[in-house]
Amino acid sequence: MKLAALVGVIATVVAVVVLGGMADWSEVVAGWQAAVGDPVGLALAVGIFTAAFGARALAWTRLLPGLPFGQSLAAIHLALGANHVLPLRLGEPLRVVSVVRRAGVPVGPATSTTVATRTADVLALLGLGIVVGPATVWALLGPWGTVVVAALGAVGVIALAFMARQRERLSGLVRMPDPLVLVLVVAAWLCEAMVVWQVARWYGVDLAPTEAVLVLAAAVSAQLVAVAPGGFGTYEAAAVLALSTAGVPAGPALALALGLHGFKTAYSLVVGSVAVFKPAPGVLGRLRMPDVSAWREPTGDRPGPVVLFLPAHDEGPRLAEVVARVPAVVHGRDVLTVVVDDGSEDDTALVAVASGARVVTHGTNNGLGAAVRTGLGEGVALDAAAVAFCDADGEYDPADLARIVGPILDGTADYVVGSRFAGRIDHMRPHRRLGNLVLTRWVRWTVRRPVTDGQSGYRALSAAAAAEVAIPHDYNYAQVLTVDLVRRGFVYAEVPISYRFRTSGRSFVRLLPYLRRVVPTVWGQLNAPTPSPTPAPH
Secondary structure, three states: OOOHHHHHHHHHHHHHHHHHOOOOOOHHHHHHHHHHHHHHHHHHHHHHHHHHHHHHHHHHHHHHHOHHHHHHHHHHHHHHHOOOOOOOHHHOOHHHHHHHHHHEEEEEEHHHHHHHHHHHHHHHHHHHHHHHHHHHHHHHHHHHHHHHHHHHHHHHHHHHHHHHHHHHOOOOOOOOOOOOHHHHEEEEEEEHHHHHHHHHOOOOOOOOOOHHHHHHHHHHHHHHOOHHHHHHHHHHHHHHHHHHOOOOOHHHHHHHHHHHHHHHHHHHHHHHHHHHOOOOOOOOOOOOOOOOOOOOOOOOOOOOOEEEEEEEOHHHHHHHHHOOOOOOOEEEEEEEEEEEOOOOOHHHHHHHHHOEEEEEEEEOOOOOHHHHHHHHHHHHHHHEEEEEEOOOOOEOOOOOOOHHHHHHHOOOOOOOEEEEEEEEOOOOOOHHHHHHHHHHHHHHHHHHOOOOOOOOOOOEEEHHHHHHHOOOOOOOHHHHHHHHHHOOOOOOEEEEEEEEOOOHHHHHHHHHHHHHHHHHHHHHHHHHHHHHHOOOOO
16 A cells, blocks of 8 residues: 555656646636636536436446445545545545445445446446547557456456356345446446536637547546546546547647546545535444434432442552542442552552552553443442542542532433533643543534533443443543443433642553544444443342
8 A cells, every 4th residue: 555655646746747847827727717707617517527427326226226326426426536536546445335334235246336337337438439539549548558448348247247146146136237227327428528528618629529528538548547646647648649639739738638637636526525424324434423312211319329439550649548538428328439459560459448448459450441340340239329430649529429429319310420621620731621622522522412521530320321331442431431321322411520630640641542542442332333221220
């Protein structure tokens, strides 16, 4: 891939240098201005160009009856846009990727029908070109081009044979080509030839319909062996050769070729960008949750203590003070303090025991997410009415516990986050404040909830939420916990808390490694099947 990118960059630079020195850019700009000054003609050209790809999309659905037309058109546009960004036509595989991921088409049928339609597409264009200008097309192809065309034909035959096998094995999934497929493919190229004719008018070049077909056939055929993105350079050279046979001088011919390619590139990049996201589902998958309300009823008041657990790694110097601030009773319920010692190398476990806390020990440092997972499991095992946790470094005040678990015990929420930004912040370093605010906006956009503190280290869950939640990431829990609980339908709430920056020790969070590890996990959660509810613990 790196070699392909390097070759593509070199080819593009060479084409820019060569064409930049040869072209009369005032002529190129004049054609663009003429297009802008002809809004009706421009809209017509864009519409006809879109119709060409619509015909191709319809032809594809004839071979794959289960492929929706919108996803077929999106896949074709996605590949078209990618081919104008990537060298060596590496955007072509995105057709298959798109329909497999977005329409659920199996890889085999998607691949074979893609190859079959693309082969028919190219051979139909070459056929049109040979009909209107055989000498020009064969002169353009040369020995290597002829080999490519022959190989393409052979690949097409293989694809058809594979489709025939699939049709027998997967009844109704794949159809063999019928005459309408050929009609649609030819119609697509005739539409594109009309666009060539229209763009030529803006450049003051009067082309006959057959000449427009020849220019199109020559320019696109040259892209079979394109190296630079969009075939830049080869497209222009082939178009100029075809235009010269129509008697167009070299200067205007090059300006027109650049104008044609510019029109096609602009269209490809715009519609290719749209096709990444539309129609739903986008090729990138779901980037945020559907706009739905919470569908779980909070469990509310139930017997049992309140469990507060403290994930701790090498927090011996600070832990005793934090445990001492945990209230013994909140809302008339006993509070049980649990320290999850995540493989500390200092005296964290000894300090916790001496402070009167229960201790659960990890033999090795597994990560904050793993420690939270263990603490939630311990809370469920202790039959807690509410399970809360906060960092053990002294940044959060355990005295806020009653406020954190209040909405859970009164039955208004199952998941409560203590918001520093809605409460009091004694001190927070400017870069951390900025990072917290940016990540919070991302979480708020992703889960469609009024989140004001997406990274808070003080949270509480009901017994039902603690029993069901899944934290798939050992590195951290902040975003993945919220995403998982909201997608499970639990009611989200926030309460204001106090916060002070730690006076000793060092946070493990670094922005880039954090994003590199957490973002893919959140994406995986958003695109996983929606979990079904399980009975709440009693």
